Amino acid sequence: MQGTNINQQPQSTSHTSTSRSSDSAGEPNGPDGKWASKLLRECAGAISEKDSTKIHHLLWMLNELASPYGDCDQKLASYFLQALFCKATESGQRCFKTLTSVAEKSHSFDCARKLILKFQEVSPWTTFGHVASNGAILEALEGESKLHIIDISNTFCTQWPTLLEALATRNDETPHLKLTVVVTISVVRSVTMKEIAQRMKKFARLMGVPFEFNVISGLNRLEELTKEGLGVQEDEAVAVNCIGALRRVEVEERGAMIRMLQSLQPRVVTVVEEEADFSSTRNEFVKCFEECFRFYTLYFEMLEESFVPTSNEKLMLERECSRSIVRVLACDDHDQNGTSTGLGDCERRERGSQWSERLKEVFSPVGFSEDVVDDVKSLLKRYRAGWSLVLQPQAASGDHDSGIYLTWKEDPVIWASAWKP
Template sequence: MILNPTRPVWPGFSSSKSLCGDANCMEQLLLHCANAIESNDATLTQQTIWVINNLASSDGDSTQRLASSLLRALISRAATKSPAFSFLSVASASHETLHRFSVIELAVFVDLTPWHRFGFIAANAAILDAVKGYSSVHIVDLSLTHCMQIPTLLDSMATKLINKEQSPPLLKLTVVLSESPPPPLLGISYEELGLKLVSFAATRNVAMEFRIIYSSYSDGLSSLIEQLRLDPLVCNEALVVNCHMMLHYIPNDTLSYSSPSRSLFLKELRDLNPTMVTLIEEDADFTSSNFIARLRSLFNYMWIPYDTADTFLTCGSEQRQWYEADIGWRIDNVVAKEGAERVERLEPKSRWFKRMREADFTGVGFGEAVAREVQTMLEEHAAGWGMKRDVDDSDDVERFVLTWKGHSVVFASAWVPMNRVDGCSHTLTVWPGFSSSKSLCGDANCMEQLLLHCANAIESNDATLTQQTIWVINNLASSDGDSTQRLASSLLRALISRAATKSPAFSFLSVASASHETLHRFSVIELAAFVDLTPWHRFGFIAANAAILDAVKGYSSVHIVDLSLTHCMQIPTLIDSMATKLINKEQSLPLLKLTVVLSESPPPPLLGISYEELGLKLVSFAATRNVAMEFRIIYSSYSDGLSSLIEQLRLDPLACNEALVVNCHMMLHYISHEALSYSSPSRSLFLKELRDLNPTMVTLIEEDADFTSSNFISRFFFGLYYYVALR
């Protein structure tokens, strides 16, 4: 029923304002009611409820049905909020019982609208492209629709991933069963669902395994993550995590700082090194702690499912009742619940994309073929549906957004880990006492996966799995083998050393079993020859020397502070260049002052003579080139930010026309990183102190890698990735 527009707003109040049932009017009334509830104003609440109740209708147009559902949720919130609303009862706000769908009903229900099919098409296309060439595909399906995406994926696997040499890959499907799942609800058990899917896969000649893991979104799916960490390694297996409108049930960061959050889940997911993660979510924001702002966002998004329902569900039909009861449940959760009970916490795509990037994922585009497939599907539905291409400013990757009458509804995105390590292939029994058809080999990809698996086992204090993976790696690695085997041997010793000192769980290991060979101490001739064997250091020598020579032209004295891993092996070439390039008729060669740092426990390569002897050799060599040279040793520690060096340089007497050059060759990373301790002298502090000395030039040569993560698995992964590339 629609009120007469000239009727007073509520009994006892006269007003010239008119009311109607359009969307803007309804939104204002609902917000007015919400404000009254939040202000504990019982009179105003009662009056606005009366007005809205006369305008709203569960059988009316889309705006009226939305208002009816929102009103029930507001009454529910008020009835449980304060004794001031004792005239209300929760019963008056009750929603219809949620329907439990059969598999056929749910499949038909999903097909009626692009709401889910849009994400299915985009995600399946990305998954198929990502898993080509793998003999096994493990999909973790975190989906609101209870695996309704999987039959289409199975069909595609059977036709698109088959060739003359290879049958379709084995499909392993892992699903999560949680307490109190959100609608739509399934009318059969997941065990029955699994049997149906395995049976369907068999008709497509796809071998399939189905597994259920009991886990809770409220604790960040910790049980799922733990189980995936413990899963035995299978070579040449792709791990795909398909997130279809379920990740927003993991608590967002505003709920509790102590709760497992979405960002933490994504970082833990990243540490599993998945082949791909697909992320399909509704593009709205229900996270505000301000109830009024949240209600406004809810109204401005949830009109869409009611509006679209008019295009595919008959008024008064049983299917519409099921559909809108599910929507009503979501509305009630956003409005009437707070704290951990409020699980409907949608976030906009921009925030999700930021989270993914912060977790070290990078986006993958879908391509034109997928866009055409989506457009074809949309043409099967009402004219209001559309798709827009959204390019994120941060990575220039094109994503797809489903729209209704131009409004964003659902976004689809695909992600891969940055610097991902791929899988492996071939055959070896996994470990003693275990029979398995799974295969392993000694190639680089396989070895990387085994080492990461071992590292995860150590961090999880899983002694059994650690022992098993160590056994496998030990049989594949060799200190005398090829480059991959030698790298694996070294990394294995390091992992054993870490495990042996980490926990009593690894008492079967000893640090001695991880011991490395004694480091060689090089003579000057040996070290010079060693450095010349590879561009690793010479590359930096050439670049730095050229920059230094250009910077010190015209100076009568050049003071070089040489912070170098190679114990001054760069200096003879620099002296040669000074003798030939810095001489002219008007001026003799500049005096060269060389300051070096001697620290306790220097990293390799180690020098077999003292720095005093090294200095004598350099001064003698400089004399043969007619370059006057002074050599000085300063005892300083990188662990305290070279504070003694900085102090001495501050105290050095000022010399006229003297250039000060600080040559940093692969040593500054031994200064404490900021993440180590906020109280420790850091690299940034050292550089600021260096700047205060007003040097003529600073050269910085470093290895381009990141070993700073406080998360061991991330650090091990990046270290492994770097050294594998160099093997």
Template sequence: MHHQDQEEECYNIFMDDEDFSSFSSRYYDPYNHHQQQQQTSNTTMPTTSTGGATPSENHAYGRLTDKLSYSYSAARDLSLEFAASLSGQNGKWASDILLETAKAVAHRNTGRVQQLMWMLNELSSPYGDVDQKLAFYFLHALFCRMTDSGKRTYRTMISALEKNCSFESTRKVVLKFQEVSPWTTFGHVFCNGAIINTFEGESKFHIIDISNTFSTQWPTLLEAIATRTQETPHLRLTTIVATKSGGAGVQRVMKEIRSRMEKFARIMGVPFEFNVVHLAGDLSELNLAELEVKEDEALAVNCVGKLHSVTTGDNHRDFLMSMFRMLHPRIVTVVEEEADLDVDVDEDDFPRSFQEILRFFRVYFEALDESFPRTSNERLRLEQAAGTAVMDLIACPPTESVERRDTAARWSHRLQRGDFRPVSFNDEICADVRASLKRYREGWSIVPCSDSPGIFLSWKDQPVVWASAWKP
């Protein structure tokens, strides 16, 4: 099995340096008019002084203080209340203040909300340290939830995304993220190993790809097929591109990826066919006939980072599992971020949901902080994409959300209800995954799941990504 250095090399070959207008659901910059790298000069904890960065410099959604009116004495009292957090008692002042704000929003305590938002507005920045960034993105989402403007704001973000993001910028973000972090490559290594083992000895493969990593998984698999098998089999790859809005941008991207994948397959000497199925809607609405599954092909369904985009209402996720079962695949590989981000519409339960969203994105931002240099444009793009996800989770209707992640235990239960059973992966796959982690900073590890099949990628002992394999 080839590790991430080969994966990056393969991907660079097939993603050569061309620039064209495109679409990306992960790398939207919602603050486009702040594209200059406004970096804070140091990483010290901000004070409660009102003399920090001005809201007009930091917030694309305008001056919240124009809408929030209260006395200076109230702000001073609030500053004293959170003095312990701001002085670094636990080093995570943003979490403390944001959670209090979420509670105030849930309890409809308008005065308290105004005070807390004023403080967050003064302290936050998309170019500061982790706490300043979390304060910035979560404050934006809370404000939109409070004003019922989340749905409109999110759609504006997606619209700007399709206009402003190029294939070249997306390529750079994908490659740099894979270079400095195993967040996505962990799933690639695991799934490729499971698929190769399942297809051993087969002359025809068909992989149905449901993922969000722009086909970066497959160059390494093509090379593995070319070098590990005695007789090179025929590989057919069907990529499902499901978007809520559709649009010409995504079609241009997939056309370019198809061309490059076919070119790379020729270089590797692998008979190859690449098909794209565009779905303007939910994955649970997929028409199986469009996949053109053939009886003489060994079939795999590969799901990496996309199952959580299926809406949670009306048992759509359970229905999708039954659809997979109808395809009679040899194997189904599943990779999802490990978090319980199903936000309840009940305001009484909102603080608990909010706390889990905040926990998960803090881990993500801290991992980015230790992986990327401070001035990295790619890191800024990833953080802004995370801010878009936060907006979806906190301020948009649950029935339309594409970011509500489930835990490994819940996904496992859903797969088992769909008559799938876990595949026991061999020691070679685990060895490959461990070897791929050695090129990254200390702090990354893999651990077995205690209550579910599969393994976790962990960052400093906190599970962040789950990978597993299943068969009917």
């Protein structure tokens, strides 16, 4: 979609109040003064109300103003316009499959790896969870000679080199580490895992750590994972690492998935999730849109300040969001008969407080030690101003959530936690 100069105002029609002039409160385009949020919110409301005339007018206005190459407002308008159009035309599933297919064909392993490493260089969005989880795992497995880490994530194993280094420098005898990586078809291709396995084994040899690398692949959904399939041995000290993984489990199956993890009798389970709620609002389109827009506005603004303006990596990360936004706003996980739509992993994120309630049914929270917290704080000092660590912010109920939060300009964006049976 080609964007126009945002100062060029398209002609408005009399049946709607979407002009970019001041609203009834006397502020331009709503309280935040940003035109994209105003138009997108009005469009989401029109879709909810099935007001076809208003929908067409607002989609036209957004199409005139949006651009994936413009400023933050234009980019948000572009990607949310795509999702709103899919919702209005009931074409979300087809669009999502097309976007996924294009991404799979255009992203080589080397390209994806470089993108992840560059993102980790400029932002703690992923490294925050890596450092917190590695610290909790190392402490829980200290003194054990046979370690088995079950990694349920899509981080391309970028988390593990620092853990291997830590094992190599331990004062006692270096333990044997078995790493089992669980991947679903929609996350990563088998050829990619072969390259990752080669790199990990080579690095483990360099560090002098006895190492075994296993892959559980071919799963359509994480819910298909079983205790038997993971090959856990009785003499192994087990840790389960879930980074951005549980949100890919169907909402109704999350309790069963957590109980399956408990059956592994792990010493520790680490859980890292993005701080957003796309679950409780799934059947209320406007509320779901509001939460989705809030979250991705934070994310896009963070990218805008973390990368240089002409960064290709930033553009790639923004484009990756387009699939998630379409998945959240325009795709149903099940059809009217309750049958899965077959889109693969869902995008129903939940907040740390919601995950805590689920996990507390079978696990007890493990507080991060002062050493781990200090490591995370040291990590954040390597990045630009705006990032902070918050310890267990108080929930509305007065209870304390489990875990720690990464905040961007005081807004919680990532939740990290550790649990034991």
